[in-house]
Amino acid sequence: MAKSIGKKINTAIFISGSGSNLHSIIKNSFKKKFPAEIKLVISNNKFAKGLMYAKQYNIEHKFVNSTKINLFEKKVLNIVKKKKIKLICLAGFMKILSDKFIKGFKYKILNIHPSLLPKYKGLNTHKKAIENNDKFSGCTVHFVTKKLDSGKIILQKKVKINKKETETSLKKKVLKVEHSIYSKAIKIVLKTSY
């Protein structure tokens, strides 16, 4: 018999840009068996295109200025606690969260990174993979720790790099795979550690 699905876990998604991962998670979250409900979207960029998805689906969303990271984290932690958020997913969120924030949150924080970690931490992952003549690239969902892109890996998926691959074509290819693995990783995490 299928395991009965309990209450969905209140989840927040942090973005800075186009929000295609956010969009795909929101769509999956409406499925009965998906274990997360997207209750909050935080952006540190007022003009993030991704904010339109929050608006479109009527999800509470907030722009919080992150120029002063301490202040940003304090404000966000307050909002997150008020909304009883129990999972944070970083999806194209371009700020590094401090150890204080990570410890202060008390629950899990996930991130998606466009490379096969531990290869190519940080920025310009597609450029690096092509320049190094790698045969494969891909993406990784991992837990967020104080060390950038270094937390335990939850899920990873490869894509093949073709001979004529460009940074743009690789980005598009990897992004498509990101959309499928992020929701899968959320399911894994929520089923195993909550």
Ligand code: GRF
């Ligand atoms: C993705 O490639 C993600 O891996 C990286 O930033 C990009 C965000 O894309 N961290 P989007 O905003 O979800 O469209």
